[in-house]
Amino acid sequence: MTEHSRPQEDPTAGLTLLGQTINTPSKQLETFPNQHPGRRYTVTLVCPEFTCVCPMTGQPDFATITIRYIPDQKIVESKSLKLYLWSYRNEGVFHEHVTNQILDDLVAALDPLECHVTGAFAVRGGIALTVDAHHEKIVGL
Helix, strand or coil: CHHHHHCCCEEEEECCCCCCCCCCCCCCCEEECCCCCCCCCCCEEEEEEEEEEEECCEEEEEEEEEEEEECCCCCECCCHHHHHHCCCCCCCCCCHHHHHEEEEEEEECCCCEEEEEEEEEEEEEEEEEEEEEEECCCCCC
């Protein structure tokens, strides 16, 4: 019996959001097991419809959030990520903070080998702002 013909554990076991009709945002990031934990590969998620609001004026801010990570044992489930990013829609938050908060929450949920989050915010007041936040797991210490 080869590795590929062995019965595998259901990777969707424990996921509560996938397949459900959800009409509200959520801060819950769900994960499923990485079926290739010995291989270094990059997962890239691009979210071009991210919105939050300026904490000073309440005006909307728009951004493309790009997440690139090298998984270790866990993969983020994309529907939970979509609902998580939606949770910022009415939240007053500075661009620098929200980009770093997204990184912190992904690192807490995934414990990835590496994770990069880029927030490319649309021009407002004549200035476009891009924030790059990075995490790298220290292995072997």
